[in-house]
Amino acid sequence: MSAPSTKPPSEETTMAKSVDGETYGQFVRRQFSKHTLGVVSVWIVAVLAIVAITADFLANDKPIICSHQGRVQFPIFKQYGVSLGIAEWDREYVTVDWKELQYDWSLFPPVPYAPETTDKTLVSLKDRAPSAAHWLGTDDIGRDVMAGLIHGSRYALSIGFIAMGIALVIGIILGAMAGFFGGTIDVVISRIIEIVITIPRFFLIITIVAMVEQGSLWLIMVLIGLTGWTNIARFMRGEVLRVRNLDYVSAATALGYSTPRIILRHVVPNAIAPVLIYAAFGIVSTILLESALSFLGFGVPPTVVTWGSVLFKARSSTYSWWLAVFPGAMIFLTVSAFNLIGDALRDATDPRLRS
């Protein structure tokens, strides 16, 4: 090897622009951290996610740990085993009401109600209002609202992420194909997008849920996902069209890279950021859509408690303000958090704001 054919030019020392070895991801993270509301929102969503994951330990009618008749037990963990089919309740516990048992000692979750347990001691409206026993009150059949909201966060987040995930997969694949290949493929995909976009989503989902006898959460997620990919696909198509004409894609072609390699390594990673930002807003509309469906009574089965279905109860119990205010506040908080995250992400990736 011979020595370098030219001396390093003077520009090298003066022009290094930013921190050494910073990837694009690190750069975006640094920009994002400057957006206070965005950071707060990330924490809100993180707390929500933790609440959703640990919902069984925050609100449950079984004790976390207890000693009954001299045996130390972990009923909530046991319940997981039973649900998975790897354990079985002892005969005496199958139909037992865990609250009635006499324990040597026990530790209950902070909200000692499951979302579906009904407190039959409550008769009047006044009994069902927020109180020391039921912090956020109960609905008309005595189900604890706090427990419902805690467990409802599971549904809200999983609907948001899973439905959006389905929409993202479909939208990114179709949009990238339309943008990259152009021609007939583009025409066909663009027409499909236009057809799907004209279908009134809300009424389609109501119709299908009404026709299916056993509505389920999964059905709703899949329906929302299958109808919600059109904007993502259009976004992706536009971005891919832009990126495809950049010189490094020509360079990749001239270097003989295969088409899948060009699409997956060179085009999609550079086109996907704005699409993912859109997805943050998409999660919002998904959560709202589920709440709206449940509010109208077309959503999940009545035994499942979601934020929307608690709101639904508020329609028939006009004076139970807590049934409207608390789930409404949760929806508002979550939706705002995702919106702010989307805003912050958009600012962080905006090339015009780069310093």
Added chain:
Amino acid sequence: MSSVLLEVKNLKVHFPVYGGVFQRRVAEVKAVDGVSFTMHRGETLGLVGESGCGKTTVGRAIVNVLRHVSHDVHLEGEVNYVSPEGTKTNLLELRSKDLMAYRKRIQMIFQDPYSSLNSRLSVKQIIAEPIEIHRPEMSKSEVDDRVRWLLEKVGLQPEYALRFPHEFSGGQRQRIGIARALATNPELIVCDEPVSALDVSVQAQVINLMEDLQQEFGLSYLFVAHDLSVVYHISKRIAVMYLGNIVEIGDSDDVYFRPSHPYTRALISAVPEPDPLRKDKQRIVLVGDIPTPLNKPSGCGFRTRCPLAVASCAERVPELVVKAGGTAVACPVVE
């Protein structure tokens, strides 16, 4: 004279234009309309012309990337790669699999150093990728060594390999682009305005680098540019394009100091004169605008602005005719 490397014969590139309710093909942009030239091994051919004359398109046709930009581009003519043994292969007719073997011999450097590098990949990934694809037998450490070696060759510190493109200046990025093009051991590099986006001081550095690399690796350059003084500096021969055709091609001294074609004369007269005491220089100012390649004038494309145009110019497209000095000129009017 050294052996022929590339032979472009009657190359035509037409882009369709769609319009109307049903997006039907309503017209064609004749970006390149019958261009022929040959390139020799180790030679630099400068290709000059104003914006929109099709010089970049010629370069992109040679590296065969036009179909990726426009799926229904109409390509005609031949771009023959001539091996040292003399076998010709028309690159335009090859399917992508067969093209692979030739891709590595013809590479490209781009004008805009900002859009020519994938900002998501590190410098090392950018330069290693072509090596991994064209030399799959190389081990990881061999590829690493070669990346470091290439970085040194283009005047960058090997330690920069782990950085990302946005950390570099335009000149440094252009060097990275050159290293990527060199990674496959090419014989010909199409340089599409490689320095016009750079500062003048950096331009000189990059031009010198390119000349050094040419010496060391025996590269041929097709140097596409609009800056005549840069092209004159680096090129052995110069081809002048106007509206999709070559109007004059010859040794750079002949074209630069003794231009024949009226368009070349006007072009050369527009080069700024650095010596303030020389005031005798005649400036030929062309009237009118360049016609649209959508609707080219009949016959000679330049006749609408040509000071020497006669009636017969409208009849047919003039062919390149070799004149006394060895320069080929596409104008029957001038001697």
